[in-house]
Amino acid sequence: MADLRGGDLSRLRQLNSLTAIRALRRAGPLTLSALAERTGLSRPSMKEVTAELMELGWVEEVPPSPGTMGRPARRYRFRADSGHLVGVDIGGHNIRAALSDLDGEILAETRQPVSPDDPLEDRLAAIERAVSGCLALSRTTVDDLWTVAVGTIGVIDPEGRVVYSAAVPAWRDLDLAAELRRMFPCQVLIENDSRLAARAEHRRGVAKGARDVVFLHVGRRMGAGLIIGGKVHRGFGAASGEIVMLPEARWFHAPEHLNTCVSVPDGTPPEDAAGYTLAAARNGDPAALEAVERYVDDLAVGTAAMVLILDPEMVVLGGGFSRSADVLLDPLRRRLERSCMRMPEVRASTLGDECVVVGAIDYAVDHLDDQLFTPDSGPLPVTR
Amino acid sequence: MADLRGGDLSRLRQLNSLTAIRALRRAGPLTLSALAERTGLSRPSMKEVTAELMELGWVEEVPPSPGTMGRPARRYRFRADSGHLVGVDIGGHNIRAALSDLDGEILAETRQPVSPDDPLEDRLAAIERAVSGCLALSRTTVDDLWTVAVGTIGVIDPEGRVVYSAAVPAWRDLDLAAELRRMFPCQVLIENDSRLAARAEHRRGVAKGARDVVFLHVGRRMGAGLIIGGKVHRGFGAASGEIVMLPEARWFHAPEHLNTCVSVPDGTPPEDAAGYTLAAARNGDPAALEAVERYVDDLAVGTAAMVLILDPEMVVLGGGFSRSADVLLDPLRRRLERSCMRMPEVRASTLGDECVVVGAIDYAVDHLDDQLFTPDSGPLPVTR
DNA sequence: TCGACTTACGAAGGAGCCCTTCATTACTAG
DNA sequence: CTAGTAATGAAGGGCTCCTTCGTAAGTCGA
Numbered sequence: 061m062a063d064l065r066g067g068d069l070s071r072l073r074q075l076n077s078l079t080a081i082r083a084l085r086r087a088g089p090l091t092l093s094a095l096a097e098r099t100g101l102s103r104p105s106m107k108e109v110t111a112e113l114m115e116l117g118w119v120e121e122v123p124p125s126p127g128t129m130g131r132p133a134r135r136y137r138f139r140a141d142s143g144h145l146v147g148v149d150i151g152g153h154n155i156r157a158a159l160s161d162l163d164g165e166i167l168a169e170t171r172q173p174v175s176p177d178d179p180l181e182d183r184l185a186a187i188e189r190a191v192s193g194c195l196a197l198s199r200t201t202v203d204d205l206w207t208v209a210v211g212t213i214g215v216i217d218p219e220g221r222v223v224y225s226a227a228v229p230a231w232r233d234l235d236l237a238a239e240l241r242r243m244f245p246c247q248v249l250i251e252n253d254s255r256l257a258a259r260a261e262h263r264r265g266v267a268k269g270a271r272d273v274v275f276l277h278v279g280r281r282m283g284a285g286l287i288i289g290g291k292v293h294r295g296f297g298a299a300s301g302e303i304v305m306l307p308e309a310r311w312f313h314a315p316e317h318l319n320t321c322v323s324v325p326d327g328t329p330p331e332d333a334a335g336y337t338l339a340a341a342r343n344g345d346p347a348a349l350e351a352v353e354r355y356v357d358d359l360a361v362g363t364a365a366m367v368l369i370l371d372p373e374m375v376v377l378g379g380g381f382s383r384s385a386d387v388l389l390d391p392l393r394r395r396l397e398r399s400c401m402r403m404p405e406v407r408a409s410t411l412g413d414e415c416v417v418v419g420a421i422d423y424a425v426d427h428l429d430d431q432l433f434t435p436d437s438g439p440l441p442v443t444r
Numbered sequence: 445m446a447d448l449r450g451g452d453l454s455r456l457r458q459l460n461s462l463t464a465i466r467a468l469r470r471a472g473p474l475t476l477s478a479l480a481e482r483t484g485l486s487r488p489s490m491k492e493v494t495a496e497l498m499e500l501g502w503v504e505e506v507p508p509s510p511g512t513m514g515r516p517a518r519r520y521r522f523r524a525d526s527g528h529l530v531g532v533d534i535g536g537h538n539i540r541a542a543l544s545d546l547d548g549e550i551l552a553e554t555r556q557p558v559s560p561d562d563p564l565e566d567r568l569a570a571i572e573r574a575v576s577g578c579l580a581l582s583r584t585t586v587d588d589l590w591t592v593a594v595g596t597i598g599v600i601d602p603e604g605r606v607v608y609s610a611a612v613p614a615w616r617d618l619d620l621a622a623e624l625r626r627m628f629p630c631q632v633l634i635e636n637d638s639r640l641a642a643r644a645e646h647r648r649g650v651a652k653g654a655r656d657v658v659f660l661h662v663g664r665r666m667g668a669g670l671i672i673g674g675k676v677h678r679g680f681g682a683a684s685g686e687i688v689m690l691p692e693a694r695w696f697h698a699p700e701h702l703n704t705c706v707s708v709p710d711g712t713p714p715e716d717a718a719g720y721t722l723a724a725a726r727n728g729d730p731a732a733l734e735a736v737e738r739y740v741d742d743l744a745v746g747t748a749a750m751v752l753i754l755d756p757e758m759v760v761l762g763g764g765f766s767r768s769a770d771v772l773l774d775p776l777r778r779r780l781e782r783s784c785m786r787m788p789e790v791r792a793s794t795l796g797d798e799c800v801v802v803g804a805i806d807y808a809v810d811h812l813d814d815q816l817f818t819p820d821s822g823p824l825p826v827t828r
Numbered sequence: 829t830c831g832a833c834t835t836a837c838g839a840a841g842g843a844g845c846c847c848t849t850c851a852t853t854a855c856t857a858g
Numbered sequence: 859c860t861a862g863t864a865a866t867g868a869a870g871g872g873c874t875c876c877t878t879c880g881t882a883a884g885t886c887g888a
Contacts (some may be wrong), residue, residue: 066460066483069844076450099450105846130864131854288672295755297786302752307743309694363691365749368686371679402681453873489875514835515883
């Protein structure tokens with residue numbers, strides 16, 4: 061709770077530097093006066109702060125904006141291009157990668173199809189291909205990368221080792237962090253994909269600004285990500301959100317209702333069955349509608365558990381099936397209304413399939429922020 | 445997430461004052477040097493801070509401790525006696541009250557038996573009697589009270605209105621905060637009892653210092669309190685922890701296994717039946733042991749849901765039945781080991797029946813801290 | 829009882845950070 | 859070209875913190 065460390069003058073300056081960087085990251089190029097006003101500091105102080113940040117390479121000057129009254133003010137911006145971040149979504153059937161600048165602005169994206177049964181080497185090679193594709197698209201090199209953040213299904217321990225993965229056999233017990241560190245000469249972060257998706261939805265999606273959010277990551281596999289107190293909740297062993305493991309919560313087998321619907325034509329590849337059922341339900345197919353009902357019945361049990369336990373502001377339906385949110389949302393709301401103490405908002409994800417990659421980028425950005433913004437290590441690191 | 449306000453010199457001083465108060469509250473009387481060391485400030489600076497705090501009445505000098513080498517250092521302490529706090533536990537069958545100083549040190553306690561069927565006026569009168577009993581015991585008056593914090597079963601909305609109460613019929617839809625404010629001319633706080641118990645266990649009980657804790661409030665009624673990120677989690681509508689409302693979690697009817705055990709002699713008052721069963725189980729009575737098994741089976745389902753969702757560091761078994769933790773803990777651990785991804789520590793409450801009152805006191809202390817320690821309102825208020 | 833030792837006190841001087849103020853500079857509008 | 863506007867840069871002052879040093883008030887041992 062309490063750190064008992066008092067403040068120093070230099071800490072004050074640090075704090076103000078960080079505040080300035082934040083303001084610049086948030087609002088693009090700013091003049092000294094604008095910065096001063098936003099941060100509440102005086103202009104001369106702001107000037108010193110800015111000079112220091114320029115010295116350190118975090119901030120650079122841009123040409124003044126023309127056409128204004130009076131003497132043109134110098135403008136400064138955060139050097140988002142002094143490095144790059146990569147986010148990777150390692151799914152069962154696809155590996156997606158995205159490259160962004162230090163502000164999280166996405167500059168390139170790629171996708172590599174894989175199969176759940178691929179041997180380990182093939183998967184790792186696909187990751188490398190996906191990332192180098194991004195690098196090529198944006199004409200950067202691997203040396204420009206500051207951070208690679210990876211999201212994957214399964215439970216990842218705090219050190220980046222895969223503890224459990226039902227979906228990808230080759231994944232189990234893999235020291236994924238070590239493999240990736242071998243691949244990329246920069247910081248590597250690993251996180252559960254549902255938590256990344258929740259993060260993305262909270263930073264730039266439908267749950268922006270909400271304090272407590274339950275994110276349902278529904279697709280061929282089920283998962284959940286929690287935002288509590290405005291922060292992603294990982295849990296003590298990084299295993300939060302695994303309600304799917306509890307039989308009574310009825311999540312594990314829930315997708316089968318969609319897969320085994322009689323409306324699905326014979327010969328449909330198994331990975332497309334659920335999508336077919338959902339589409340059929342949208343068109344009013346009675347058997348499909350009934351399958352969706354049964355699916356939502358199950359989905360609602362685990363969801364109600366989370367809602368009753370956490371009393372969140374909002375429940376976000378995301379993941380592969382959220383494309384069919386129009387079919388799922390209303391039944392889900394009806395079920396939840398029956399069991400919940402206080403009904404939360406129930407909304408569909410706005411990021412869709414991208415949510416995990418985007419969340420990985422956001423994770424990298426946040427991690428960078430943490431490094432910048434809690435510099436117990438002393439002054440800001442020099443970049444250039 | 446980010447407040448974009450830069451720091452001022454005065455803010456630095458404020459921060460240091462607050463740090464000093466914290467250190468004093470935590471570690472009792474301290475000398476200037478000790479304070480300086482703890483806070484990282486220099487002694488001269490600490491001296492100025494202390495002088496200011498004495499001026500404002502927050503801190504006072506105590507006689508130096510004798511028998512030390514060198515010149516005796518002046519010692520200072522937080523003036524915990526400049527006001528008093530009251531905690532109240534409104535249960536179905538008992539109303540407990542405790543009075544403490546501003547540090548949360550308990551000075552007096554009282555108890556008033558009530559019945560769940562008592563009319564509203566009787567209950568409110570009992571509350572008043574319990575509190576004035578404390579005041580009399582500690583020779584204080586109601587004017588000395590800074591805060592009254594109340595814990596009660598049921599769901600309380602953020603404004604202090606009782607939304608739902610299965611246990612106490614007269615409680616429903618009551619504006620409890622308003623009633624209590626009429627009774628006590630000071631700040632009144634209302635909170636769910638399970639959350640208060642969790643708070644107590646986290647501040648001074650078995651879960652001290654843990655970051656994420658699931659507190660099981662088991663007794664004739666079931667409840668849960670969550671500590672997430674070192675803070676009590678209330679939820680958006682102050683309705684967190686209500687897993688008991690979910691039939692699939694099997695909490696609601698769980699205590700019946702203990703009440704209906706065949707070993708309980710006829711004529712045992714219903715409120716003592718569970719206690720009898722637990723005692724019999726401790727003595728090896730087979731029917732009682734079986735009832736306990738069934739009880740724990742149910743208890744474990746809801747608990748596993750919370751553990752899987754949150755991945756806490758620790759599960760604390762508290763509430764009335766925690767007196768029989770020796771009978772319950774091992775079976776509970778065995779059940780949880782089967783269903784949990786990562787097994788948390790499972791421990792018994794150390795505060796027992798007192799946990800809610802104590803938690804109420806702690807809530808009042810924390811609330812005071814918040815007022816002191818986030819003084820956006822400006823300088824510290826003067827006391828005296 | 830007295831000196832040596834230990835530890836805290838209090839005052840002085842200095843550095844860092846922020847603020848306000850004001851003359852100066854650069855650009856636009858007419 | 860002049861008036862008006864708005865940013866710039868430098869000077870001066872206040873607050874908070876730090877280090878340093880001589881002084882004060884105890885304990886310990888002879």
